[in-house]
Amino acid sequence: MIKIYHNPRCRKSREGLAFLEKSGEKFEIVRYLDNPLTREEITALLKALNISPIDLVRKNEAIWKSDYKGKELSDSQLIAALAEHPKLIERPIVLMGNKAVIARPADKINELL
Template identity: 40%
Template sequence: MDAKIYHNPRCSTSRTTLAAIRDAGIEPTIVKYLDTGWDREQLAAMFADAGLTPSQAVRTKESLYKELNLAAASDDEILDAMVAHPILVERPFVITDKGTRLARPASAVDEIL
């Protein structure tokens, strides 16, 4: 099975999810999204595949969320902010042949392994 994790090594949930994928015998492609960034179409497709809206996938506890006043923003505005500031995307996202999940909690990844 192919798997890809959009990973932040500083995040404990992301590290736990990566370990769960490996424990299932899968070596995923690891994308350090803070280094690579996102494009709008990629994010929109990933959120749609996961059944989420940008407002459901934004890190509301991130200081930029408050600084940019994203609580009052539309999904399009949030998506634009996520492209400009990759840290705003909740983590980790995992994509396998069985689907796309935001692995929060980490056990949510089990559904697609």
């Protein structure tokens, strides 16, 4: 089953959702701002994305700039920040099995299909 970690207020996330809808594939929408991910779920996503925690951070968010920018943070601390402030998570993320992509642009989803 395909999952899209989606923020409906984000244009890029809506583009990813539209791409999946056009693909004809069945998928599940995970509104991660409404139901924040646990540290374990974030860790699993990082493994599927094959990236480090810092690469999942939206560095232009106000909370990042005010609370975290310029600090030396461990991977564990970054994962905790992502769990506490889900707005910091890059979007959309599309997961299929044990592989995932940050679908920016939306056609990166083709890497999974």
